Amino acid sequence: MKIGILGSGFIGGTLAKTLSAAGHRVKVANSRDPRTIDADVLSTGAQAVTKEDAVADADVVILSIPFCGITALAPLLAGLPAETVVIDTSNYIPARDERIEAIENGQADSAWVAERLGRPIAKAWNSIYSVTLKEMGRPAGHPERIAAPVAADRDRDREVTMALVEDSGFDAYDAGTLADSWRQQTGSPCYCTEVTLADLPEALAAADLARSRRRRDLMFAVYQERFELGTNPGRDFIVGLSRILNAA
Ligand SMILES: NC(=O)c1ccc[n+]([C@@H]2O[C@H](COP(=O)([O-])OP(=O)(O)OC[C@H]3O[C@@H](n4cnc5c(N)ncnc54)[C@H](OP(=O)(O)O)[C@@H]3O)[C@@H](O)[C@H]2O)c1
Structure with a gap:
């Protein structure tokens, strides 16, 4: 598939x-010049491009930028065909991101994102810690293969996203x-528990x-303390x- 990824971080x-x-x-x-993208990210064939080039003609667009920046992508994504599969990897953390009342009042993080973008999206990979994503992918059928939930409102978004999660080395589960x-949000029993x-x-x-x-x-308070140290x-x-x- 032709995949555009916004965000070249972890x-x-x-x-x-x-x-x-x-x-x-x-x-x-990334948010800057494509020439600033790490060579390792491109080492298996990905091409470094501008945001506009990344989404142009893509079958799938993966949003992997900080939660607080996603709504600003709305104009960039507005021109995509309705059938393009847009996948959100983000997590809302109020101690880090701007406080969002709708989410505080119970709306799911990615439902809020979809509303702001004005289009359907799928949610995946948000529950996998970055080091797990990088180091723990395994072939299908491996006894220790870790699983990742996929949420979506449209069947094709779900099918395509689940297939890509499988391709990334994780068992996909229709959530x-x-x-x-x-x-599947931050702090839930499947979040970063492998x-x-x-x-x-x-x-x-x-x-x-x-x-x-x-x-x-x-969790976030503990991470912060570590970062500060x-x-x-x-x-x-x-x-x-x-x-x-999450222990019972
Ligand atoms: N880290 C984790 O363990 C983890 C796990 C699951 C989900 N997530 C979620 O996944 C998302 C990405 O996290 P991350 O840890 O990969 O973040 P990260 O390492 O900080 O990378 C963020 C990337 O987004 C780029 N970016 C920021 N604004 C942009 C924009 N407007 N257009 C294009 N690119 C933009 C940054 O570009 P520059 O390089 O130019 O700054 C950077 O490449 C977040 O929503 C996070 O909550 C993270």
Whole structure:
């Protein structure tokens, strides 16, 4: 497929690499000049382009930029054909992002994004820690393959997104509509806990929005403390913390 990725950081950069390696034609953009995109991101064939070039003629557009910047992409995405599959990887964290009343009042993060963009989107990869995404992808059928939920309102968006999640090395699971996607948001039982396909349905069913929010805020406070101390929490720390906070 022809894939345009907006954002070449931890998530977008890894997806550019893995989806190119899986045989897709990937174009990737950041917020600056394409020449500033890391060579490693392009090492499996992705092409560094401007934002406009990334979305032009794409079958799929992946949004992998900070949550607070996504609504500003609306004019860029407005000209896309209705059938283009737009996938959101983002997470709303009020301690980091601008506080959004609609989400505070219960709207799912990506339902709010879809409303602001004025078009259907799918949500995927948001529940996978960046290091997990980079290092823990496994071939289909591998016993330790980690699973990722996919939420979407249109069948084709769901099918295409699930196929790309599989291509990125993770088992895809149909988690329902965007309105249901609060179950895969930050702090939920499937968030950064590296669950397998066997355990993912139970993790989604166990989600409780008020508890997820409390866990999200606790997690973010711990991350912040680490960042302020000048240390970057590794995968063991992030996954361990998420699992402890979600232990029954
Ligand atoms: N990090 C994680 O573990 C993780 C896990 C799951 C989901 N997520 C979500 O995935 C998204 C990306 O996270 P990340 O960790 O990859 O972020 P990141 O490493 O900070 O990278 C963000 C990227 O977005 C680019 N960008 C910012 N505004 C842009 C714009 N208007 N147009 C095009 N590119 C733009 C930045 O460009 P420059 O390089 O020019 O600054 C950068 O390449 C976020 O919404 C995050 O919540 C993150």
